[in-house]
Amino acid sequence: MTNNKKTHREKIVIRASAISIIANFILVGFKALVGFMSNSIAIITDAINNLSDALSSIITVIGTKLAGKAPDRKHPYGYGRIEYMTAFIVSAIVLYAGATALVESVKKIITPESPDYTPTTLIVLTAGIIIKFALGLYVKRIGKSIHSDSLVASGADAFNDAVLSISVLASAIIYMVFNIDLEAYISALVSFFIIKTGIELIKDSVNNILSTRVESSLSRNIKKEIAKDPDVEGVFDLILTDYGPDKYLGSVHIEVLDTLTVANIDKISRRITKSIIEKYGVILHTVGIYSINTKDNKAINTRKDIEDIVFSHQGILQMHGFYMDDSDKTISFDIIIDFAIPNREELYQHIYDEVQSKYKDYALNITLDLDAND
Secondary structure, three states: OOHHHHHHHHHHHHHHHHHHHHHHHHHHHHHHHHHHHHOOHHHHHHHHHHHHHHHHHHHHHHHHHHHOOOOOOOOOOOOOOHHHHHHHHHHHHHHHHHHHHHHHHHHHHHOOOOOOOOHHHHHHHHHHHHHHHHHHHHHHHHHHHOOOHHHHHHHHHHHHHHHHHHHHHHHHHHHHHHOOOOHHHHHHHHHHHHHHHHHHHHHHHHHHHHOOOOOHHHHHHHHHHHHOOOOOOEEEEEEEEEOOOOOEEEEEEEEEEOOOOHHHHHHHHHHHHHHHHHHHOOEEEEEEEEEEOOOOHHHHHHHHHHHHHHOOOOOEEEEEEEEEEOOOOEEEEEEEEOOOOOOHHHHHHHHHHHHHHHOOOOEEEEEEEOOOOO
């Protein structure tokens, strides 16, 4: 991502967060006032929940500013992943808000207190619902458009708050019309929903921090783009690691004919690196080479024979990078075994032993590869 794009993205996040902070502080003031005046623990809890949203937005702004810091000697890949950490904090605040609402609801169920709702109460709650829904739509849409997990989490939290406020409004209307106090029970039910959302958001944040499988469409498109090069016979082992939203570094292996010179390969590597960074913004720091035997019929036949052995086993997704050097008596290739296979190492060893038993005079270099981005 270029500096201009990063600056633009940072401005968008800060603007959306600032709007959220202002809106939530306004809601906190009005709801707290109405809550104390009407003796409604549900409205007071709702105000506390809005306060947590304001704090979440402040944390998002701080995280975005820190994530935008330029790379330095200690952090050569930048600080982009800080944004994932702030998303985790926001998610934890959502979970805490849900747990707090549940505790307060249970207290109200055990020791009920009669609220004193007024038309003003209904107006404030209705306005709060409208503001929260609008805020949730806006923040979540912006978050998805710029791939900001923190904003998406904040947007989801705003929707949850609107649902919670609806339950409070419904219980207030029911109490005013039928004199039945349900606000504590409804708040408890919605609290479970908020807690569930908080847990899901935390899982997403942890997955981003741990770096999970990259979106398959991106990896497929990159491999297709590389395969367009007329000198590339195959594309394998694409590994992409994200160092923040839309910031990927990666490596890939390509198969080329063994008739190419080092100068030819250097040109291919530079072409690939240039096209991928221009089209996808991904920096391929390594383009590894697999050489394909073209001059040795024995090697070509051996490859076919070993492919038959390898693919006779269930769970084999791919075999690539085959090269046979008869002068050194070495055979090298990679295999990818499905993660669904319970004991991948055992299957790998079985294949190794089977190939070795047939080609006793050769040293085998079989790599158990990972299906990381295919």
